[in-house]
Amino acid sequence: MHPKTPVGPLNRPHRMDLQAQLKAAIGQAITTIYGETVTDITLQPTKKEFEGLYTFVTFPLTKALRKSPVEIGQTIGQWLQENTDVVSRFNVVQGFLNLSVADSVWTDLLTALRTETPAPAHRGSVMVEFSSPNTNKPLHLGHLRNNFLGESVSRILEANGFDVVRACIVNDRGIHICKSMLAYQKFGQLPDGTWETPESAGLKGDHLIGKYYVLFDKAYKAEIEQLVTEGVDKEKAEKQAPLILEAQAMLRRWEQGDAETVALWKQMNEWVYAGFDATYRKIGTHFDKTYYESQTYLLGKEVVEEGLQKGVFYRKDDNSVWIDLTAEGLDQKLVLRSDGTSVYITQDLGTTDLKFNDFKNDRSIWVVGNEQDYHFQVLFSIMRRLGRPYAEGCYHLSYGMVDLPSGKMKSREGTVVDADDLVSTVTEAARTAADEATKGKVDEFTADEQDILFQMVGLGALKYFLLKVDAQKRMLFNPAESVDVHGHTGPFIQYTYARTRSIMRKAAEQGLAIPAELPAVSFHPSEQQLLFLLSQYTQRVAEAGDDYAPSYIAQYAYELAKTFNQFYADVSILNEPDARMLTVRLALTDLVGQTIKKAMGLLGIEVPEKM
RNA sequence: GCAUUCGUAGCUCAAUUGGAUAGAGCACCUGACUACGGAUCAGGAGGUUUGGGGUUCGAAUCCCUACGAGUGCACCA
Incomplete structure (x- = not known):
């Protein structure tokens, strides 16, 4: 947890953690204005149709502060704008306080994200x-x-x-x-x-x-x-x-x-x-x-013995051994047959030990x-x-x-889809898709390089298709959709990565370098959107870890790629006349590429330099 | 029958864990300086979140109920 930190230009939470900065600031605002301490402040990303980056919901405060949601929002927003250098603007809609972030904060954030990659603590x-x-x-x-x-x-x-x-x-x-x-x-x-x-x-x-x-x-x-x-x-x-x-x-x-x-x-x-x-x-x-059941299938009998001694299991007249799990809402369960041989769970008891x-x-x-x-x-x-x-x-x-x-x-019934066949199919589909792409770079590839690429893209499509869905849900495997390279797919994300790499190659050819400390600029909304997503990467990885949920990462990678493509269409990068702007956009492009690569890596999907 | 998971646009999936007018993709229409990579982008249309109650300032999300689907209820693994 982040310690309560005074908010101000001299001392504030780490610049990489925008949310923590805002939370701390809001906490201080409430304390200063109302003399109340609110422990868990939650922020949510502002909906697209409203101006702002993060939204603070004031409804929950109405009881404690005995003010209207709108009034609370106005007061806190005003205070934040005047007393912090994080919040540049704000607006209030009902109980929603929408906060915009200052350009300097964005610059700091981008700099920090590029230069500081903290290793996770050993867990x-x-x-x-x-x-x-x-x-x-x-x-x-x-x-x-x-x-x-x-x-x-x-x-x-x-x-x-x-x-x-x-x-x-x-x-x-x-x-x-x-x-x-x-x-x-x-x-x-x-x-x-x-x-x-x-x-x-x-x-x-x-x-x-x-x-x-x-x-x-x-x-x-x-x-x-x-x-x-x-x-x-x-x-x-x-x-x-x-x-x-x-x-x-x-x-x-x-x-x-x-x-x-x-x-x-x-x-x-x-x-x-x-x-x-x-x-x-x-x-x-x-x-x-690798464990082989031929070596483990006899394990577990000593666990049964131990359970009997501890009184966790009981033996029936016919010599079979059971456990009564009705207290946990389960049933009585056999753990050893009457002839003394193992059942499935016996083996698992032994194997787990x-x-x-x-x-x-x-x-x-x-x-x-x-x-x-x-x-x-x-x-x-x-x-x-x-x-x-x-x-x-x-x-x-x-x-x-x-x-x-x-x-x-x-x-x-012979309706099983064979894994090896499927990998071949998606690889060939990637080849076909490359033929259809009007501006792909595969012509520059040797035959071997093409084979590697098509397998990468085909597997990318397949893996992404299977991982983007919440694991616990039953899913429909539509062969046609699984090899699609457009829309919400792995190849779309791979393509976006290749795009960032292409830009970075061109920049290098032109001798453009990105300094460690970035110049101050004014950020376009799509740039803010990108930065916001980039700043969330670490948190999303943590959530995916907590919930054992690759689908979180899959969704994130798609959002990031999609947002980059919007940014790419909205503004010029290499054609930008303002040198400072160009530098910042290159830095963004580079960071997006790195982040896509990392996120896809967590899914086990490789990304190509060109495709 | 009992237990359990699920039900969101025509289809496949999201929804920051209880927040604003429920979002994407596919498919279908319409558009984007012969392109910093068009495997892209912008726009349109598409919804009583299975039905019905309840809790709450506020529900796709929590509770109850009905309906529908999957899975499990072997001295199989």
Whole structure:
């Protein structure tokens, strides 16, 4: 919190923090005029249709001061104008006091924003778990939303002073992998007697394994159908089909460590991981730590034991172990089966302990879809009941499903959008868009440079499309809109960045330099708007960190780009005859470019020098 | 049925966390010194914020209720 500081030319809050300056001034005005102390003064940006930058709402003061909202506004406004050098003008509309800021303050602000980049205070460490793929099929659109969110939140937290451990828990065991393995055993041999590999098939490893998963499903369905025509009812048929029995048998062999089964499992997983790695590299994410469920699925039983001793859990007559969470508004929940084997939550209890023991993080975040909201409520409640000191630092970053215009994505119906295919599609769309742009700079690029650019722009479009929406909301993925480069899109922001860079290059060619201390000028409204947005960057990053919300940053980056383009249309930069004005506008342009780059960086989106 | 999330322009999303006449983009019209980069900008049209109550000086936001949608309610993961 900012200490109460006298307002005046000699001593006032930091010049970078315009809001704090104004708040302090208003606080002092109220104290001086009315003899009252108001602790939380809130300001809001002034609506566009009124003159002013920040608005102070006086309605809440009417009771304490026993004056009309208008009178309070007039009095405070008058005082601020006369007694501070921050407020240059003011107007009052009902209970709204609109304050305009003096040019000198703007100059100070721009200077400070350009020269002072305070590093965030160290806030501790956090683990962000995301992606969490299954090893039986390639990544799809849903994973992309998850990955982009996880990567972006990681970067936002780093910007807020956290050390981040990116963690991935791979679901590499279970019946679904056995299905792929079994199909491979049955159908993987080629006519020449050799066995199919990613190389011989010309497929990424994850896609090859996905292919066999589909083959299993087809053959399995055929068996069910056959049984049904023989008069078996469907439910029974699903359980009796030879293929599913074989897959279950294979899972048992795997659990017993059967050499041949484990060897096949390892081989197939290697292929899958190679495929995943390629995708992760392409979309620009990596993990500091990967946990494999094959190594963690037996964890958690000692936690159950501990819970029983502490009386947090109880054992039923049939030997199963439960926890009663009705006091928290939840249900009774099974934590260990009657045969002593684990359920999903048992494993998570163990894995959570493992994660905190491994890295001693202050916080831990799970980026997992909202169908698991209840699971995480239960998990965190149990951790609190067990007295885990880290329980309060646990957070489920829950996100909504991605729908297609045709409806839900369903792997069984083949409506899943494949991640690799999608990346290729958006990259090609960027190429097409560049062809259509009348004044793009891609002609200056080599073929390789173009490939890099189109991937950057395509991924920019895709990432921005998925990140601009509030994570918790279910969203509609419209393929046509996701590759759009106009309007509220990633490429629009990338374009704006390229524009700022183009101007800065030209300025450098002309030998124009920007001095550390900027000359005094009078600011155009669109310049004030830009400066205002620039001054809010740090705060928006902090809010995005507090709420784990990349969408805040996405919205901000768009606003900034849009405002810059307005500014660009309103005034001349390099053609400005007044040298002082030109200098200030260059400084603004430069700062906008840097800020766009930083903001997009927090989203995991790169920006090009030219496009 | 119970729990939970959500419902804003034709469509996709915002709304500084309770503030002014609810804002952007797409789509649709109209315009911008052959351009400091037109992948841009300006303007027009488009709304009973699902309906109905309540709290408040003030509600898209908080409470209640009805309707509609998603998700979860396995000794699956």
